[in-house]
Amino acid sequence: MKQTLTQSMAWLHTWGGLLFGWLLFAIFLTGSLAVFDQEIDHWMQPEIKQTSVSSAQAVEHAVAYLQRQHADASAWNISLPSERMPALRVTAGDRRSGISTYLDPLTGEPLVVRDTAGGTFFFRFHYSLSMPRNPGIWIVGLAAMAMLVALISGIIIHKKFFKEFFTFRPNKGQRSWLDAHNASAVLLLPFHLMITYTGLLIFALIYMPAALDSLYNGNFAAFYQEHIDVPEEHHAVQTSQAPLTDLAPLLAQAEARMGPLSGVVIEHPGRSDAHIEMRRVLGNRIALTKGHNMVFDGVTGELLAGPPELRPTVLVQRVMFGLHFAQFGGYPMRWLYFVCGLLSSAMIATGLVLFTVKRRRKYASESALGQQLYRLVESLNVATVAGLAVACIGLLWLNRLLPVELAQRAGWELRGFFAIWLLSLLHAWLRPRLQAWREQLSLAALLCLGLPLLSVFSDGQAWGDSMRLWLEVTVVALGLLLVWSVWRLRQPQVQRSERRERSVQAQVN
Amino acid sequence: MMTAFLGSLLLAYSSMLALCQGLERHYKQVWGRAPTRLQRRVLRGSGWLLLAASLWGCAQAWGWAMGPVGWFGMLSLSGFALALLLPYAPRLAVYAPVLGLPCWLLLYALAG
Numbered sequence: 001m002k003q004t005l006t007q008s009m010a011w012l013h014t015w016g017g018l019l020f021g022w023l024l025f026a027i028f029l030t031g032s033l034a035v036f037d038q039e040i041d042h043w044m045q046p047e048i049k050q051t052s053v054s055s056a057q058a059v060e061h062a063v064a065y066l067q068r069q070h071a072d073a074s075a076w077n078i079s080l081p082s083e084r085m086p087a088l089r090v091t092a093g094d095r096r097s098g099i100s101t102y103l104d105p106l107t108g109e110p111l112v113v114r115d116t117a118g119g120t121f122f123f124r125f126h127y128s129l130s131m132p133r134n135p136g137i138w139i140v141g142l143a144a145m146a147m148l149v150a151l152i153s154g155i156i157i158h159k160k161f162f163k164e165f166f167t168f169r170p171n172k173g174q175r176s177w178l179d180a181h182n183a184s185a186v187l188l189l190p191f192h193l194m195i196t197y198t199g200l201l202i203f204a205l206i207y208m209p210a211a212l213d214s215l216y217n218g219n220f221a222a223f224y225q226e227h228i229d230v231p232e233e234h235h236a237v238q239t240s241q242a243p244l245t246d247l248a249p250l251l252a253q254a255e256a257r258m259g260p261l262s263g264v265v266i267e268h269p270g271r272s273d274a275h276i277e278m279r280r281v282l283g284n285r286i287a288l289t290k291g292h293n294m295v296f297d298g299v300t301g302e303l304l305a306g307p308p309e310l311r312p313t314v315l316v317q318r319v320m321f322g323l324h325f326a327q328f329g330g331y332p333m334r335w336l337y338f339v340c341g342l343l344s345s346a347m348i349a350t351g352l353v354l355f356t357v358k359r360r361r362k363y364a365s366e367s368a369l370g371q372q373l374y375r376l377v378e379s380l381n382v383a384t385v386a387g388l389a390v391a392c393i394g395l396l397w398l399n400r401l402l403p404v405e406l407a408q409r410a411g412w413e414l415r416g417f418f419a420i421w422l423l424s425l426l427h428a429w430l431r432p433r434l435q436a437w438r439e440q441l442s443l444a445a446l447l448c449l450g451l452p453l454l455s456v457f458s459d460g461q462a463w464g465d466s467m468r469l470w471l472e473v474t475v476v477a478l479g480l481l482l483v484w485s486v487w488r489l490r491q492p493q494v495q496r497s498e499r500r501e502r503s504v505q506a507q508v509n
Numbered sequence: 510m511m512t513a514f515l516g517s518l519l520l521a522y523s524s525m526l527a528l529c530q531g532l533e534r535h536y537k538q539v540w541g542r543a544p545t546r547l548q549r550r551v552l553r554g555s556g557w558l559l560l561a562a563s564l565w566g567c568a569q570a571w572g573w574a575m576g577p578v579g580w581f582g583m584l585s586l587s588g589f590a591l592a593l594l595l596p597y598a599p600r601l602a603v604y605a606p607v608l609g610l611p612c613w614l615l616l617y618a619l620a621g
Contacts, residue, residue, distance in 0.1 A: 166529045166592045187588040190581045286574055329575045332514040336582035343589060 006157055013153040018355050018377070020146035022384040025348045026125075027143060029388060031195075032341030033122040035326055035334055036471070038085040040119025043471045044399045045102075046459045047113045050086045050467060053105045055261055056248045061108030062090045063247065065101070066269070073098070076266040081105050082281060083260075086467070087113075095265070115409040116399055117417070122392075127202075130414070134206070141207050147196045154185060161186060177354045184347035191340040192347070198324035201317070242272040245301040254278035254294050258307055266298060274298025280307070283327035287318035349385045356381060379428040379436070386440035387424025389482070393447040393475070394420045400458040434489065441486045448479025510570050512613070512620050514579075517566025519613055521580070522587035523606040524559030527552050529591060530603070539599040560584075 003011075033040065042048065062078040070076065070092035077091040077098065088105040091098040102111040121130070128136030155161070165186060168179045185192065205212055205220070216223045247264070254261060258280040265277040276296040282289055287310065295305045310318060322328060326337040356378050363374050398416040402409055428436040452472040456463065463469045529535045531553035536544040544552070563583065568576035594602035 166525075166532070166535055166588065166595065168592045168596055170596050183589060183592045187592065188585040191585055194581075286578070323578065329571050329579060330510065332510070332570065333575065333579055333582075336579055336586065339586055340582055343586075 009153040009156045013150055013157055014355065016146050016153070017150045017351050020143050020150070021348050021352045021355075022380055023129075023139070023143045024147055025345055025352065025384050026129075026388055027140060028341060028345040028348060029392070030122040031126040032338055032345060033392065034119065034126050035338045035341060037119035037123045038082075039467060039471055040122070040396075041116075042085055042087070043396070043455075043468050044116040044118050045087065045113050046400075046455075046468070047111055048087045048102060049104075050465050051081065051105050053081065055080050055255070056251050058088050058105045059247050059251060059264055061103060061105065062088060062264075063244070063266075065103055065108055065110070066090055066092060069101075070099075071270060074268065076269050078264045078266075080261055080263050082262060114399075114404050117395065117410045117413040121395070121414065121417075137203050137206055141200060141203055144196055144200045147192075148200070151185075151189070151192055151196065155189075158182060158186070174354070174357050177350055177357050181347060181350040181354055184343050184350065188340055188343055188347065192344055194323060195341070195344070198320045201320045202324060239268070239271045239273050241270060242274065242299045244269055244274060244298055245276075245296075247276070250276060250278065250296050250301055253303070254280075258294065259284045269298065272299055275304070282322075282325070283329070286322040286328050287315055288321040288325055288327065289318070349381075352381045352385065375429075378433050379425060382428035382433070382436045382440060383421070383425035386437060386444060387421055387428065389444040390424055390440055390447065391417050391421040393444055393451070396451060396475075397447060397454060400454050438486055438489050441482050441489070445479045445482035445486060448475050448482060451475045451479075512617050513566055513570035515616065516613055517563045517570060517580070518583050518587065519606060519609045520559050520563035520566050521583040522591065522609070524556050524563055525584065525588045525591050526603065526606060527556030527559055529556075529588075529595075531556055535595065538595060539603055 058080055059078060063076075066073070066076045066078075073092035075093060075095075075098075077095045079085075079087070079089040079091075081088050086105075088103045089100055090103060091100045093099060102113045103109065104111055124130055127140055129139060130136070131139070164179070164182060166183075168176070168183050170176050172179075200207070209218065212218055212220065212223055216226075244266070251261065251264075258278070260281040261278055262281045263279045265279065267275040267277070274297070276298050278294045278296070280289060280293060289307070292307045292310070294303065294307055296303055326334060356374070359374065363371055366374065395413060395417045398413045402412055402416070406412060424440055427440065431439065452463065452475075455468065455472060463472070530539070530544075531549050533543055533549070536549075536552075564577065564580050567580040567583065570576065571579050591602055594605075
């Protein structure tokens with residue numbers, strides 16, 4: 001039988017959407033949380049206090065500490081306190097593998113800070129599912145491709161795109177689910193398309209390496225070098241001891257040129273070939289400016305390389321990245337991205353629920369195997385949507401409940417996170433459908449509403465830190481939303497019985 | 510920046526509201542009768558004008574590069590909020606900008 005375009009697109013949208021929907025929901029929800037990764041990081045490190053010190057003062061303390069403790073290190077990295085992250089962190093050696101210490105920005109004394117997965121975990125999960133880097137990136141890329149397919153097939157099969165632009169009809173069962181799915185998809189379509197497309201572009205060179213392979217023999221560094229004027233590595237033949245130049249004037253110069261700074265990297269400190277790199281905070285412009293910094297001579301203080309001018313092609317690429325990473329536009333923009341991301345997740349969730357709502361009547365007539373498969377779909381829906389919510393808020397609880405001195409604490413937080421998620425699947429499989437939804441959503445709501453209390457009792461300080469307070473207020477607001485959804489879950493049965501009564505009355509009349 | 514941001518959010522919601530009320534179905538939903546042809550024209554016209562005004566407001570908050578990005582986000586969110594609000598509290602959905610305007614003016618006066 002020949003199918004129309006709409007029919008085949010509907011088939012593609014239904015099954016592609018279902019198979020990738022679970023994964024996509026997890027990617028979108030953790031991505032939305034990752035918008036506030038540093039804020040969550042800060043909440044998860046209650047040992048660090050909010051302070052306001054100038055970057056010059058912070059750098060002075062950091063350099064003094066590094067000179068005292070790590071005078072012979074090959075490099076020093078200083079992460080400066082910022083509006084979003086009040087921590088001052090110094091690393092001796094490589095930025096990723098070196099030894100990191102947190103310092104009190106006011107006194108320069110080292111702080112003991114708990115080992116935690118942090119908000120950074122949501123970010124890592126968002127792009128690699130916490131798997132080894134490349135397989136994770138490939139799976140997420142596949143899901144993003146499926147998302148793009150679902151969006152476009154969804155546009156094609158939507159019959160009343162403009163006619164039902166503002167339409168939402170609650171309390172009508174399947175109709176309401178479809179309305180909610182359509183409204184969240186259509187009204188946020190610019191966001192869905194932008195975030196999916198730019199997300200795919202970030203790792204485009206991994207997904208489509210042909211150009212890089214044929215033009216640069218697969219050498220990414222060579223490609224990068226040619227497109228951005230990265231300052232050449234100066235290797236002085238002979239190096240000798242030489243004192244480090246005063247950093248304060250360099251900081252002022254860099255801040256005047258690039259705006260707020262995120263950190264300072266000092267290569268070969270205390271030697272004649274020392275280099276100082278001033279790194280800027282991302283977000284002075286849309287384009288992601290990672291790595292586009294100013295480099296100074298570490299002895300004379302002379303400017304060696306300024307922030308590079310981007311070629312138009314690179315600029316386009318960087319703007320695409322920047323649109324996805326949402327580092328620009330300050331907190332108002334961050335909030336827009338966060339809420340849009342949550343609604344994207346909700347759009348995916350309503351799609352998943354719609355799949356089962358549509359077919360629920362047919363279940364009974366299916367074979368035993370078919371019935372089991374539908375039950376599996378229902379359980380997976382509960383575990384992905386409600387279960388992940390429990391696991392995410394559970395991670396924040398684990399951060400406070402696990403003993404501070406536990407070895408490999410961050411690892412245990414993550415094990416806890418995945419254990420909760422797995423348990424939610426088991427629970428969803430064992431309990432009847434509606435109870436499973438209600439119980440898991442209630443648990444998530446309870447954990448959200450209880451978070452401020454947990455934080456008061458575990459930190460022993462009553463909401464003194466405005467950033468942590470904001471996070472807790474937001475979590476409580478999300479908790480209230482969950483309470484509302486639990487309350488709504490009781491409605492359909494009431495509605496149905498009312499309708500039955502009404503139809504009985506109609507028959508009598 | 511905060512006043513410009515909230516101001517353009519108010520404009521974005523008002524523009525979506527005006528465009529929405531310019532449709533017969535949603536006008537009926539709130540007022541229980543069909544709009545006259547003139548009302549429909551005025552609502553739609555002011556909807557488009559407010560839409561442009563909110564873009565201008567976003568440019569004031571973020572500049573012309575980031576402004577349009579934030580503008581799309583605002584339109585989406587206020588349109589969605591409106592769609593959810595209409596069936597539950599139609600009058601509130603319509604009067605929200607009327608309540609929002611004095612709040613914003615107060616903020617504007619305080620922020621200077």
